[in-house]
Amino acid sequence: MPDPRTDAITCGDTEDDAKVDPVTLSRRDFLTAVGMAAAGFLAGCSPEVREAYLQKHFLELSPPEVEARLGRLHADYAKRFGTQVQVSALPAQPGVVFGYALDLSRCIGCRRCVYACVKENNQSRNPQIQWIRVLEMEKKKGIDFEAANPYYNPEQVPDPEHFYLPVACQQCRTPQCTRVCPVGATWQEPDGIVVIDYDWCIGCRCCMSACPYGARHFNWGEPEVPAAELNPNMHVLGNRPRPRGVVEKCTFCIQRVRAGRYPACVEICPVGARKFGNLLDPESEIARILREKRVFVLKAELKTEPKFYYFYGI
Amino acid sequence: MSAVTVLAILVVIVRAKPVIPPEGTAANKAFSPADFPAVFAKEEGLIGAAGAGAAPPGAGAVLFPVPAPPFSEGVFPCMECHGSIPANGERRVLEAMHGDIVLHHDEEHRWCLDCHDAEDRDHLRLASGALVPFTESYRLCGQCHGTQYRDWRSGIHGKRTGYWQGSKRYLLCVHCHNPHSPRFASLQPLPPPVRPQFLRSEDALAAAASGGPGTDADTKENGDAGPAH
Numbered sequence: 001m002p003d004p005r006t007d008a009i010t011c012g013d014t015e016d017d018a019k020v021d022p023v024t025l026s027r028r029d030f031l032t033a034v035g036m037a038a039a040g041f042l043a044g045c046s047p048e049v050r051e052a053y054l055q056k057h058f059l060e061l062s063p064p065e066v067e068a069r070l071g072r073l074h075a076d077y078a079k080r081f082g083t084q085v086q087v088s089a090l091p092a093q094p095g096v097v098f099g100y101a102l103d104l105s106r107c108i109g110c111r112r113c114v115y116a117c118v119k120e121n122n123q124s125r126n127p128q129i130q131w132i133r134v135l136e137m138e139k140k141k142g143i144d145f146e147a148a149n150p151y152y153n154p155e156q157v158p159d160p161e162h163f164y165l166p167v168a169c170q171q172c173r174t175p176q177c178t179r180v181c182p183v184g185a186t187w188q189e190p191d192g193i194v195v196i197d198y199d200w201c202i203g204c205r206c207c208m209s210a211c212p213y214g215a216r217h218f219n220w221g222e223p224e225v226p227a228a229e230l231n232p233n234m235h236v237l238g239n240r241p242r243p244r245g246v247v248e249k250c251t252f253c254i255q256r257v258r259a260g261r262y263p264a265c266v267e268i269c270p271v272g273a274r275k276f277g278n279l280l281d282p283e284s285e286i287a288r289i290l291r292e293k294r295v296f297v298l299k300a301e302l303k304t305e306p307k308f309y310y311f312y313g314i
Numbered sequence: 315m316s317a318v319t320v321l322a323i324l325v326v327i328v329r330a331k332p333v334i335p336p337e338g339t340a341a342n343k344a345f346s347p348a349d350f351p352a353v354f355a356k357e358e359g360l361i362g363a364a365g366a367g368a369a370p371p372g373a374g375a376v377l378f379p380v381p382a383p384p385f386s387e388g389v390f391p392c393m394e395c396h397g398s399i400p401a402n403g404e405r406r407v408l409e410a411m412h413g414d415i416v417l418h419h420d421e422e423h424r425w426c427l428d429c430h431d432a433e434d435r436d437h438l439r440l441a442s443g444a445l446v447p448f449t450e451s452y453r454l455c456g457q458c459h460g461t462q463y464r465d466w467r468s469g470i471h472g473k474r475t476g477y478w479q480g481s482k483r484y485l486l487c488v489h490c491h492n493p494h495s496p497r498f499a500s501l502q503p504l505p506p507p508v509r510p511q512f513l514r515s516e517d518a519l520a521a522a523a524s525g526g527p528g529t530d531a532d533t534k535e536n537g538d539a540g541p542a543h
Contacts, residue, residue: 103470111504128508150507156500260479271498272473272490284478285469293470313471314461 048072057184058197058237070236077234077241081225085232087240090258092191098252099192099279099286100263101295102166103313106273109134109157109164113265113274117168120253120264121239122231124223131217131250132168132265139163143298168265169194169215169250170298170306177207177216186247192279192307193252195237203245212299216249252276279307380484383448390448392435401432418495429454429493455487462487 025033042050051072061069070087077085114132123129135148139161148165158164175194178186185200186207208216222244234240235255242248253263257276266274277284286309289295293311395411405425408415417425431439438446438454446453456463465471469482472490476482490498 108498108501109503110501111506114507115504130507133507151509153503153506155502157503158500257478260477262475262478267475269473270490270501272471272485275470277478285474288468289470313465 048076052199055199057200059187066236073236073240077230080241081227081230083227083230083232085230085234087234087236088255088258089236090255092189092193092258094190095278095280097192097279097307098171098257099277099290099307099309100171100252101275101286101289101293101309101311103271103273103275104163104165104310105312105314106271107134107164107166108271109136109152109159109162110270112268112270113166116264116268117250117253119229120231120256121251122225122234122241123248124219124221124225124242125229126224127219127221129217129219129223129248131215131248132166133214134164134166136162137165165310167213167215167298168308170213170304170308171250171252173305173307174303176210176212176304180206180210182206189237191258193254193257194249195251195254196247196249197237198240198242198246198248201246203247205247207247212302212304216247218247219244273313380449380486381489383451383486383488385448390436392430396435401427403427403432415494418497419493449486451493452487455493459487 042053045053055069056065058066066089070089073087074085077083077087111134114130114134117123117132118125118130121131123131133150135145135150136152136159137143137148141147143165152159152162171192171194173188173192175188178188178194182204183200183202185202186194186196188194203218205216205218208218219242223242225241230241231239233255235251235258238251238254253261253265256263262276263274266276275285275289277286279286279290281287289311290309293313295309295311297306297309408426427439429438431437431445434445436447438448438451440446440454441457452463452466462471466484466487472487473485474482487493492499
Protein backbone atom coordinates (compact mmCIF):
# COMPACT_ATOMS: atom_id res chain seq x y z
CA MET A 1 0.00 0.00 0.00
CA PRO A 2 1.37 3.40 -0.90
CA ASP A 3 1.65 6.00 1.80
CA PRO A 4 -1.28 8.41 1.43
CA ARG A 5 1.08 11.35 1.87
CA THR A 6 3.04 10.31 -1.18
CA ASP A 7 -0.13 9.69 -3.19
CA ALA A 8 1.19 10.57 -6.61
CA ILE A 9 -0.23 12.36 -9.56
CA THR A 10 0.93 10.48 -12.58
CA CYS A 11 1.09 11.89 -16.04
CA GLY A 12 -0.73 9.72 -18.54
CA ASP A 13 -3.97 7.81 -18.32
CA THR A 14 -2.79 4.22 -18.26
CA GLU A 15 -0.35 2.10 -16.38
CA ASP A 16 1.70 1.73 -19.52
CA ASP A 17 2.05 5.45 -19.93
CA ALA A 18 3.13 5.74 -16.35
CA LYS A 19 5.82 3.17 -16.94
CA VAL A 20 7.03 4.85 -20.09
CA ASP A 21 7.08 8.31 -18.54
CA PRO A 22 7.41 7.87 -14.80
CA VAL A 23 7.26 11.54 -13.87
CA THR A 24 5.60 11.80 -10.49
CA LEU A 25 5.30 14.58 -8.01
CA SER A 26 3.44 14.93 -4.77
CA ARG A 27 0.19 16.87 -4.55
CA ARG A 28 1.84 19.45 -2.33
CA ASP A 29 4.62 20.01 -4.84
CA PHE A 30 2.15 20.23 -7.68
CA LEU A 31 -0.04 22.80 -5.96
CA THR A 32 2.96 24.81 -4.91
CA ALA A 33 4.24 24.81 -8.46
CA VAL A 34 0.87 25.87 -9.83
CA GLY A 35 0.60 28.62 -7.26
CA MET A 36 4.10 29.85 -8.02
CA ALA A 37 3.43 29.77 -11.72
CA ALA A 38 0.20 31.73 -11.34
CA ALA A 39 1.84 34.28 -9.08
CA GLY A 40 4.74 34.60 -11.45
CA PHE A 41 2.45 34.94 -14.41
CA LEU A 42 0.37 37.64 -12.72
CA ALA A 43 3.45 39.46 -11.48
CA GLY A 44 4.77 39.55 -15.02
CA CYS A 45 1.50 40.80 -16.50
CA SER A 46 0.28 44.30 -17.10
CA PRO A 47 -2.00 45.73 -14.41
CA GLU A 48 -5.02 45.36 -16.73
CA VAL A 49 -4.54 41.64 -17.19
CA ARG A 50 -3.84 41.16 -13.49
CA GLU A 51 -7.00 43.06 -12.68
CA ALA A 52 -9.03 40.96 -15.10
CA TYR A 53 -7.84 37.76 -13.40
CA LEU A 54 -8.45 39.00 -9.90
CA GLN A 55 -11.77 40.71 -10.70
CA LYS A 56 -14.36 40.17 -7.99
CA HIS A 57 -18.10 39.68 -8.51
CA PHE A 58 -19.76 43.03 -9.09
CA LEU A 59 -21.97 42.72 -6.00
CA GLU A 60 -18.90 42.10 -3.85
CA LEU A 61 -17.13 45.26 -4.88
CA SER A 62 -16.93 48.03 -2.32
CA PRO A 63 -17.75 51.56 -3.53
CA PRO A 64 -14.06 52.48 -4.00
CA GLU A 65 -13.52 49.25 -5.92
CA VAL A 66 -16.50 50.07 -8.16
CA GLU A 67 -14.98 53.49 -8.81
CA ALA A 68 -11.65 51.91 -9.64
CA ARG A 69 -13.36 49.45 -11.97
CA LEU A 70 -15.21 52.26 -13.76
CA GLY A 71 -11.96 54.16 -14.11
CA ARG A 72 -10.31 51.18 -15.77
CA LEU A 73 -13.30 50.77 -18.09
CA HIS A 74 -13.12 54.45 -19.06
CA ALA A 75 -9.45 54.09 -19.93
CA ASP A 76 -10.00 50.85 -21.79
CA TYR A 77 -12.88 52.14 -23.93
CA ALA A 78 -11.16 55.47 -24.57
CA LYS A 79 -8.22 53.52 -25.96
CA ARG A 80 -10.32 51.09 -27.99
CA PHE A 81 -12.81 53.54 -29.47
CA GLY A 82 -10.79 56.75 -29.38
CA THR A 83 -13.60 58.65 -27.71
CA GLN A 84 -14.55 59.71 -24.22
CA VAL A 85 -17.19 57.51 -22.65
CA GLN A 86 -19.13 57.73 -19.40
CA VAL A 87 -19.67 54.42 -17.61
CA SER A 88 -22.02 54.75 -14.66
CA ALA A 89 -22.83 52.35 -11.84
CA LEU A 90 -25.96 54.22 -10.76
CA PRO A 91 -27.80 51.95 -8.29
CA ALA A 92 -31.54 51.24 -8.16
CA GLN A 93 -33.75 53.91 -6.62
CA PRO A 94 -35.75 52.85 -3.57
CA GLY A 95 -39.49 52.52 -4.14
CA VAL A 96 -39.11 51.82 -7.84
CA VAL A 97 -39.91 48.61 -9.70
CA PHE A 98 -39.91 49.03 -13.43
CA GLY A 99 -42.66 47.72 -15.62
CA TYR A 100 -43.28 47.80 -19.32
CA ALA A 101 -46.42 47.56 -21.41
CA LEU A 102 -46.83 47.15 -25.13
CA ASP A 103 -50.04 47.95 -26.98
CA LEU A 104 -50.59 45.14 -29.47
CA SER A 105 -53.46 47.02 -31.07
CA ARG A 106 -51.03 49.78 -32.11
CA CYS A 107 -47.79 48.02 -33.03
CA ILE A 108 -47.31 48.05 -36.80
CA GLY A 109 -44.14 45.94 -36.89
CA CYS A 110 -41.90 48.65 -38.35
CA ARG A 111 -38.82 47.46 -36.35
CA ARG A 112 -37.80 51.00 -35.44
CA CYS A 113 -37.44 49.79 -31.84
CA VAL A 114 -35.04 47.00 -32.86
CA TYR A 115 -32.53 49.36 -34.41
CA ALA A 116 -32.91 52.09 -31.79
CA CYS A 117 -32.09 49.40 -29.22
CA VAL A 118 -29.05 48.20 -31.18
CA LYS A 119 -27.68 51.73 -31.34
CA GLU A 120 -28.48 52.73 -27.77
CA ASN A 121 -27.13 49.54 -26.25
CA ASN A 122 -24.00 49.10 -28.39
CA GLN A 123 -25.06 45.72 -29.73
CA SER A 124 -22.74 43.95 -32.10
CA ARG A 125 -23.47 44.79 -35.74
CA ASN A 126 -21.55 41.80 -37.02
CA PRO A 127 -22.16 39.13 -35.90
CA GLN A 128 -25.57 40.62 -35.58
CA ILE A 129 -27.18 40.76 -32.14
CA GLN A 130 -30.63 42.25 -31.61
CA TRP A 131 -32.29 42.23 -28.22
CA ILE A 132 -35.76 42.93 -29.62
CA ARG A 133 -37.35 40.45 -31.98
CA VAL A 134 -40.59 41.43 -33.69
CA LEU A 135 -42.74 38.40 -34.46
CA GLU A 136 -45.29 38.54 -37.23
CA MET A 137 -48.37 36.49 -36.44
CA GLU A 138 -51.53 35.70 -38.32
CA LYS A 139 -54.65 37.37 -37.06
CA LYS A 140 -56.56 34.18 -37.82
CA LYS A 141 -54.33 32.08 -35.58
CA GLY A 142 -53.74 34.51 -32.75
CA ILE A 143 -50.60 34.22 -30.66
CA ASP A 144 -48.88 31.09 -31.95
CA PHE A 145 -45.13 31.01 -31.50
CA GLU A 146 -44.74 27.97 -33.73
CA ALA A 147 -46.17 29.86 -36.69
CA ALA A 148 -44.56 33.21 -35.90
CA ASN A 149 -42.23 34.73 -38.46
CA PRO A 150 -39.52 37.20 -37.43
CA TYR A 151 -38.18 37.53 -40.99
CA TYR A 152 -41.18 39.25 -42.59
CA ASN A 153 -40.16 41.93 -45.04
CA PRO A 154 -43.07 43.41 -47.01
CA GLU A 155 -42.95 46.78 -48.74
CA GLN A 156 -45.22 48.32 -46.16
CA VAL A 157 -46.40 47.44 -42.69
CA PRO A 158 -48.84 46.78 -41.15
CA ASP A 159 -50.06 43.91 -43.27
CA PRO A 160 -53.85 43.63 -42.89
CA GLU A 161 -53.70 39.86 -42.33
CA HIS A 162 -51.10 40.01 -39.59
CA PHE A 163 -50.33 41.51 -36.25
CA TYR A 164 -46.95 42.06 -34.65
CA LEU A 165 -45.59 40.99 -31.30
CA PRO A 166 -42.21 42.38 -30.28
CA VAL A 167 -40.39 40.22 -27.74
CA ALA A 168 -37.39 41.16 -25.64
CA CYS A 169 -36.41 40.27 -22.07
CA GLN A 170 -39.61 40.00 -20.05
CA GLN A 171 -37.82 40.99 -16.83
CA CYS A 172 -39.44 38.15 -14.88
CA ARG A 173 -40.12 38.42 -11.19
CA THR A 174 -39.03 34.78 -10.85
CA PRO A 175 -36.38 34.64 -13.55
CA GLN A 176 -35.17 31.17 -14.41
CA CYS A 177 -32.06 32.49 -16.14
CA THR A 178 -30.63 33.78 -12.87
CA ARG A 179 -31.51 30.53 -11.10
CA VAL A 180 -29.54 28.33 -13.43
CA CYS A 181 -26.43 30.48 -13.68
CA PRO A 182 -23.67 28.34 -12.15
CA VAL A 183 -21.54 31.33 -11.17
CA GLY A 184 -24.16 33.90 -10.15
CA ALA A 185 -23.18 36.21 -12.98
CA THR A 186 -26.78 37.29 -13.56
CA TRP A 187 -29.27 38.49 -10.99
CA GLN A 188 -32.32 40.65 -10.42
CA GLU A 189 -31.69 44.16 -9.16
CA PRO A 190 -33.91 45.78 -6.49
CA ASP A 191 -35.74 47.74 -9.21
CA GLY A 192 -36.55 44.49 -10.99
CA ILE A 193 -34.06 44.67 -13.84
CA VAL A 194 -32.29 41.40 -14.57
CA VAL A 195 -28.66 42.25 -15.25
CA ILE A 196 -25.45 40.44 -16.18
CA ASP A 197 -21.95 41.01 -14.84
CA TYR A 198 -19.98 40.64 -18.08
CA ASP A 199 -16.77 40.23 -16.09
CA TRP A 200 -18.20 37.26 -14.25
CA CYS A 201 -20.09 35.47 -17.05
CA ILE A 202 -18.30 32.29 -18.14
CA GLY A 203 -20.32 31.91 -21.33
CA CYS A 204 -21.86 28.53 -20.51
CA ARG A 205 -25.24 29.67 -21.95
CA CYS A 206 -27.28 27.81 -19.32
CA CYS A 207 -29.34 30.98 -18.92
CA MET A 208 -30.17 30.99 -22.62
CA SER A 209 -31.59 27.50 -22.43
CA ALA A 210 -33.54 28.42 -19.30
CA CYS A 211 -35.14 31.51 -20.81
CA PRO A 212 -38.53 30.66 -22.34
CA TYR A 213 -38.58 33.88 -24.37
CA GLY A 214 -35.33 33.59 -26.33
CA ALA A 215 -34.36 36.91 -24.86
CA ARG A 216 -30.70 36.20 -24.15
CA HIS A 217 -28.03 36.44 -26.79
CA PHE A 218 -24.52 35.10 -26.93
CA ASN A 219 -21.48 36.84 -28.33
CA TRP A 220 -20.16 34.10 -30.58
CA GLY A 221 -17.67 36.41 -32.18
CA GLU A 222 -15.81 39.53 -31.17
CA PRO A 223 -18.62 42.13 -31.05
CA GLU A 224 -18.24 44.81 -33.68
CA VAL A 225 -19.49 48.28 -32.82
CA PRO A 226 -18.30 51.09 -35.09
CA ALA A 227 -16.54 53.74 -32.98
CA ALA A 228 -18.55 56.45 -34.71
CA GLU A 229 -21.81 54.81 -33.61
CA LEU A 230 -20.74 54.01 -30.05
CA ASN A 231 -23.18 55.31 -27.45
CA PRO A 232 -20.87 56.87 -24.85
CA ASN A 233 -23.58 56.98 -22.17
CA MET A 234 -23.11 53.59 -20.54
CA HIS A 235 -23.95 51.58 -17.46
CA VAL A 236 -21.56 48.97 -16.15
CA LEU A 237 -24.37 46.37 -16.00
CA GLY A 238 -25.95 47.43 -19.25
CA ASN A 239 -24.79 48.72 -22.58
CA ARG A 240 -21.05 48.91 -22.12
CA PRO A 241 -19.20 47.02 -24.86
CA ARG A 242 -19.24 43.31 -24.18
CA PRO A 243 -16.32 40.95 -24.64
CA ARG A 244 -16.60 37.87 -26.83
CA GLY A 245 -18.03 34.81 -25.12
CA VAL A 246 -20.55 36.40 -22.77
CA VAL A 247 -24.34 36.54 -22.77
CA GLU A 248 -26.26 39.79 -23.07
CA LYS A 249 -29.88 40.90 -22.92
CA CYS A 250 -32.31 43.80 -22.61
CA THR A 251 -31.92 45.79 -19.39
CA PHE A 252 -34.80 48.25 -19.96
CA CYS A 253 -31.96 50.61 -21.01
CA ILE A 254 -30.64 50.65 -17.45
CA GLN A 255 -28.33 53.56 -18.31
CA ARG A 256 -31.37 55.66 -19.24
CA VAL A 257 -34.10 54.54 -16.85
CA ARG A 258 -31.95 54.80 -13.73
CA ALA A 259 -31.43 58.42 -14.74
CA GLY A 260 -35.19 58.92 -15.03
CA ARG A 261 -35.49 58.71 -18.78
CA TYR A 262 -37.58 56.44 -20.99
CA PRO A 263 -35.95 53.46 -22.71
CA ALA A 264 -34.83 54.05 -26.28
CA CYS A 265 -37.55 51.81 -27.73
CA VAL A 266 -40.23 53.92 -26.03
CA GLU A 267 -38.69 57.09 -27.43
CA ILE A 268 -38.51 55.80 -30.99
CA CYS A 269 -41.85 53.98 -31.36
CA PRO A 270 -43.73 55.95 -34.02
CA VAL A 271 -47.14 54.73 -32.90
CA GLY A 272 -46.64 55.18 -29.17
CA ALA A 273 -47.30 51.51 -28.51
CA ARG A 274 -44.58 51.20 -25.87
CA LYS A 275 -45.21 52.30 -22.29
CA PHE A 276 -42.85 52.33 -19.38
CA GLY A 277 -42.86 53.39 -15.76
CA ASN A 278 -42.76 52.62 -12.06
CA LEU A 279 -45.14 49.82 -11.09
CA LEU A 280 -45.18 51.04 -7.48
CA ASP A 281 -46.43 54.51 -8.41
CA PRO A 282 -50.23 54.26 -8.72
CA GLU A 283 -50.32 57.34 -10.95
CA SER A 284 -47.75 56.09 -13.45
CA GLU A 285 -48.76 55.19 -16.98
CA ILE A 286 -47.89 51.57 -16.42
CA ALA A 287 -49.99 51.34 -13.26
CA ARG A 288 -52.95 52.91 -15.06
CA ILE A 289 -52.65 50.42 -17.88
CA LEU A 290 -52.62 47.51 -15.45
CA ARG A 291 -55.76 48.90 -13.81
CA GLU A 292 -57.72 49.93 -16.85
CA LYS A 293 -56.74 47.73 -19.79
CA ARG A 294 -56.91 44.09 -20.71
CA VAL A 295 -53.38 42.97 -19.95
CA PHE A 296 -51.61 39.66 -20.34
CA VAL A 297 -48.09 38.25 -20.18
CA LEU A 298 -46.38 35.75 -22.45
CA LYS A 299 -46.33 32.11 -21.34
CA ALA A 300 -48.06 32.92 -18.06
CA GLU A 301 -48.35 29.20 -17.33
CA LEU A 302 -44.60 29.04 -16.72
CA LYS A 303 -44.97 31.23 -13.61
CA THR A 304 -42.07 33.42 -14.61
CA GLU A 305 -44.23 36.44 -13.75
CA PRO A 306 -42.93 38.90 -16.31
CA LYS A 307 -42.95 42.62 -15.68
CA PHE A 308 -43.41 43.09 -19.41
CA TYR A 309 -47.13 43.27 -20.19
CA TYR A 310 -49.01 43.21 -23.45
CA PHE A 311 -52.35 44.94 -23.77
CA TYR A 312 -54.98 46.07 -26.22
CA GLY A 313 -55.49 49.82 -26.12
CA ILE A 314 -58.78 49.60 -28.01
CA MET B 315 -95.87 67.08 -19.71
CA SER B 316 -97.85 70.17 -20.62
CA ALA B 317 -97.53 71.90 -23.91
CA VAL B 318 -96.31 74.99 -22.08
CA THR B 319 -93.34 73.14 -20.65
CA VAL B 320 -92.40 71.71 -24.01
CA LEU B 321 -92.69 75.14 -25.56
CA ALA B 322 -90.56 76.64 -22.81
CA ILE B 323 -87.85 74.03 -23.37
CA LEU B 324 -87.94 74.60 -27.11
CA VAL B 325 -87.62 78.35 -26.61
CA VAL B 326 -84.65 77.84 -24.35
CA ILE B 327 -82.99 75.55 -26.88
CA VAL B 328 -83.63 77.87 -29.80
CA ARG B 329 -82.50 80.97 -27.96
CA ALA B 330 -79.35 79.40 -26.59
CA LYS B 331 -76.36 80.97 -28.28
CA PRO B 332 -72.99 79.37 -28.66
CA VAL B 333 -70.87 80.33 -25.73
CA ILE B 334 -67.61 81.80 -26.90
CA PRO B 335 -65.61 82.60 -23.80
CA PRO B 336 -62.96 85.28 -24.19
CA GLU B 337 -59.31 84.31 -24.29
CA GLY B 338 -57.96 83.43 -20.89
CA THR B 339 -61.17 82.26 -19.23
CA ALA B 340 -61.58 78.75 -17.94
CA ALA B 341 -62.80 77.22 -21.19
CA ASN B 342 -59.98 78.67 -23.22
CA LYS B 343 -57.30 78.17 -20.61
CA ALA B 344 -54.15 76.63 -21.93
CA PHE B 345 -53.73 73.02 -20.96
CA SER B 346 -51.19 73.02 -18.19
CA PRO B 347 -49.58 70.53 -15.83
CA ALA B 348 -51.78 71.96 -13.07
CA ASP B 349 -54.74 70.32 -14.79
CA PHE B 350 -53.16 66.91 -14.27
CA PRO B 351 -51.31 67.21 -10.98
CA ALA B 352 -50.82 63.49 -10.71
CA VAL B 353 -49.10 63.23 -14.04
CA PHE B 354 -47.13 66.45 -13.86
CA ALA B 355 -46.22 66.34 -10.21
CA LYS B 356 -42.52 66.65 -10.85
CA GLU B 357 -41.03 69.32 -13.05
CA GLU B 358 -37.55 69.35 -14.41
CA GLY B 359 -35.68 70.20 -17.53
CA LEU B 360 -36.66 68.26 -20.58
CA ILE B 361 -34.20 66.89 -23.05
CA GLY B 362 -35.29 66.53 -26.60
CA ALA B 363 -37.95 69.21 -26.64
CA ALA B 364 -35.82 71.91 -28.17
CA GLY B 365 -37.67 73.77 -30.86
CA ALA B 366 -41.00 72.95 -29.26
CA GLY B 367 -42.67 75.47 -27.02
CA ALA B 368 -45.57 76.34 -29.24
CA ALA B 369 -48.03 76.08 -26.40
CA PRO B 370 -49.78 79.38 -25.76
CA PRO B 371 -48.74 81.34 -22.68
CA GLY B 372 -50.86 80.37 -19.72
CA ALA B 373 -51.58 82.26 -16.50
CA GLY B 374 -48.21 81.65 -14.89
CA ALA B 375 -48.58 77.88 -15.09
CA VAL B 376 -45.72 75.81 -16.43
CA LEU B 377 -46.87 74.42 -19.72
CA PHE B 378 -45.80 71.02 -20.83
CA PRO B 379 -44.03 71.27 -24.13
CA VAL B 380 -46.00 70.22 -27.16
CA PRO B 381 -44.55 70.81 -30.58
CA ALA B 382 -46.31 73.27 -32.83
CA PRO B 383 -49.19 71.84 -34.85
CA PRO B 384 -47.84 70.44 -38.10
CA PHE B 385 -49.21 73.03 -40.50
CA SER B 386 -48.29 72.94 -44.14
CA GLU B 387 -45.83 75.66 -45.02
CA GLY B 388 -47.32 79.14 -45.17
CA VAL B 389 -50.86 78.08 -44.39
CA PHE B 390 -51.18 79.74 -40.99
CA PRO B 391 -52.58 82.20 -39.97
CA CYS B 392 -55.59 81.29 -42.08
CA MET B 393 -57.21 84.70 -41.77
CA GLU B 394 -54.49 86.26 -43.89
CA CYS B 395 -56.42 84.89 -46.85
CA HIS B 396 -59.78 84.07 -45.33
CA GLY B 397 -60.11 87.52 -43.76
CA SER B 398 -60.95 88.93 -47.15
CA ILE B 399 -63.00 85.97 -48.41
CA PRO B 400 -66.62 85.67 -47.34
CA ALA B 401 -67.39 82.33 -45.71
CA ASN B 402 -69.07 79.90 -48.08
CA GLY B 403 -71.21 77.49 -46.09
CA GLU B 404 -71.95 75.28 -49.06
CA ARG B 405 -70.69 71.73 -48.93
CA ARG B 406 -68.49 71.22 -51.97
CA VAL B 407 -65.27 69.78 -53.31
CA LEU B 408 -62.44 72.30 -52.87
CA GLU B 409 -60.65 73.07 -56.10
CA ALA B 410 -59.16 76.55 -56.10
CA MET B 411 -57.31 76.09 -52.82
CA HIS B 412 -56.64 73.20 -50.41
CA GLY B 413 -57.09 70.78 -53.30
CA ASP B 414 -54.51 68.51 -51.69
CA ILE B 415 -56.76 67.85 -48.71
CA VAL B 416 -58.74 64.65 -49.14
CA LEU B 417 -61.28 64.30 -46.39
CA HIS B 418 -61.25 60.70 -45.27
CA HIS B 419 -62.62 61.19 -41.78
CA ASP B 420 -66.32 60.36 -41.53
CA GLU B 421 -66.69 62.35 -44.73
CA GLU B 422 -70.26 61.13 -45.21
CA HIS B 423 -71.41 63.20 -42.30
CA ARG B 424 -68.96 66.05 -41.96
CA TRP B 425 -66.94 68.58 -43.81
CA CYS B 426 -64.60 71.54 -43.24
CA LEU B 427 -66.79 73.89 -41.25
CA ASP B 428 -67.78 71.26 -38.71
CA CYS B 429 -64.35 71.66 -37.17
CA HIS B 430 -63.02 74.93 -38.62
CA ASP B 431 -64.91 78.02 -37.46
CA ALA B 432 -66.58 79.79 -40.37
CA GLU B 433 -65.96 83.30 -39.02
CA ASP B 434 -62.55 82.81 -37.44
CA ARG B 435 -60.49 80.33 -39.42
CA ASP B 436 -57.57 80.72 -37.04
CA HIS B 437 -59.54 78.72 -34.50
CA LEU B 438 -61.30 75.42 -34.33
CA ARG B 439 -64.89 75.16 -33.27
CA LEU B 440 -66.25 72.74 -30.73
CA ALA B 441 -69.75 71.34 -30.99
CA SER B 442 -70.74 73.76 -28.26
CA GLY B 443 -69.62 76.64 -30.44
CA ALA B 444 -66.62 77.40 -28.24
CA LEU B 445 -63.46 78.29 -30.13
CA VAL B 446 -60.19 76.53 -29.40
CA PRO B 447 -56.78 77.34 -30.84
CA PHE B 448 -55.00 74.80 -33.01
CA THR B 449 -52.58 74.14 -30.17
CA GLU B 450 -55.49 72.65 -28.20
CA SER B 451 -57.00 70.65 -31.02
CA TYR B 452 -57.14 67.59 -28.75
CA ARG B 453 -60.26 69.12 -27.19
CA LEU B 454 -61.94 69.03 -30.57
CA CYS B 455 -60.85 65.44 -31.25
CA GLY B 456 -61.91 64.42 -27.76
CA GLN B 457 -65.52 65.33 -28.46
CA CYS B 458 -65.96 62.16 -30.50
CA HIS B 459 -62.96 60.10 -29.45
CA GLY B 460 -63.61 60.27 -25.73
CA THR B 461 -61.87 57.06 -24.74
CA GLN B 462 -58.77 57.94 -26.74
CA TYR B 463 -58.80 61.44 -25.22
CA ARG B 464 -59.02 59.99 -21.72
CA ASP B 465 -56.23 57.52 -22.45
CA TRP B 466 -54.10 60.23 -24.04
CA ARG B 467 -54.38 62.45 -21.00
CA SER B 468 -53.23 59.65 -18.73
CA GLY B 469 -50.44 58.66 -21.13
CA ILE B 470 -51.86 55.35 -22.31
CA HIS B 471 -52.71 56.48 -25.83
CA GLY B 472 -50.14 58.31 -27.86
CA LYS B 473 -46.45 58.82 -27.55
CA ARG B 474 -44.66 60.34 -24.61
CA THR B 475 -40.98 61.05 -24.54
CA GLY B 476 -38.66 62.50 -21.93
CA TYR B 477 -38.66 61.26 -18.36
CA TRP B 478 -40.76 58.49 -16.89
CA GLN B 479 -40.14 60.16 -13.57
CA GLY B 480 -40.23 63.79 -14.63
CA SER B 481 -41.46 66.05 -17.34
CA LYS B 482 -42.65 64.46 -20.51
CA ARG B 483 -43.35 65.71 -23.94
CA TYR B 484 -46.74 64.95 -25.38
CA LEU B 485 -47.69 65.03 -29.01
CA LEU B 486 -50.94 66.45 -30.31
CA CYS B 487 -53.35 64.02 -31.94
CA VAL B 488 -52.54 65.61 -35.30
CA HIS B 489 -48.83 64.83 -35.03
CA CYS B 490 -49.59 61.18 -35.64
CA HIS B 491 -53.01 61.33 -37.25
CA ASN B 492 -53.67 63.53 -40.24
CA PRO B 493 -56.93 65.17 -39.11
CA HIS B 494 -58.36 64.92 -42.61
CA SER B 495 -57.37 61.27 -42.98
CA PRO B 496 -56.60 60.00 -39.51
CA ARG B 497 -55.67 56.41 -40.18
CA PHE B 498 -52.00 55.90 -39.27
CA ALA B 499 -49.97 55.83 -42.46
CA SER B 500 -48.14 52.61 -43.41
CA LEU B 501 -44.37 52.50 -43.06
CA GLN B 502 -41.60 50.57 -44.68
CA PRO B 503 -40.21 48.14 -42.11
CA LEU B 504 -36.50 48.20 -41.27
CA PRO B 505 -34.51 45.12 -42.40
CA PRO B 506 -35.30 41.74 -40.86
CA PRO B 507 -32.73 39.99 -38.68
CA VAL B 508 -30.08 37.81 -40.28
CA ARG B 509 -31.05 34.14 -40.18
CA PRO B 510 -28.98 32.12 -37.74
CA GLN B 511 -27.37 29.97 -40.42
CA PHE B 512 -25.92 33.11 -41.98
CA LEU B 513 -24.76 34.74 -38.76
CA ARG B 514 -21.21 33.41 -38.90
CA SER B 515 -20.44 33.96 -42.51
CA GLU B 516 -18.81 37.11 -43.80
CA ASP B 517 -21.47 37.42 -46.48
CA ALA B 518 -24.14 37.99 -43.84
CA LEU B 519 -24.02 41.72 -44.46
CA ALA B 520 -24.08 41.23 -48.19
CA ALA B 521 -27.02 38.87 -47.85
CA ALA B 522 -28.85 41.35 -45.67
CA ALA B 523 -28.13 44.12 -48.15
CA SER B 524 -29.62 42.09 -50.96
CA GLY B 525 -32.94 41.81 -49.23
CA GLY B 526 -32.37 39.12 -46.67
CA PRO B 527 -31.19 35.55 -47.21
CA GLY B 528 -33.95 33.18 -48.14
CA THR B 529 -37.66 33.76 -47.76
CA ASP B 530 -38.89 30.19 -47.80
CA ALA B 531 -41.63 29.73 -45.29
CA ASP B 532 -40.47 26.35 -44.00
CA THR B 533 -37.44 27.77 -42.21
CA LYS B 534 -39.48 30.00 -39.93
CA GLU B 535 -38.01 30.36 -36.51
CA ASN B 536 -39.99 30.53 -33.32
CA GLY B 537 -38.37 33.64 -31.93
CA ASP B 538 -35.27 32.09 -30.45
CA ALA B 539 -32.19 33.78 -31.81
CA GLY B 540 -29.82 31.01 -30.87
CA PRO B 541 -27.45 30.59 -33.79
CA ALA B 542 -26.74 27.01 -32.73
CA HIS B 543 -25.80 25.16 -35.92
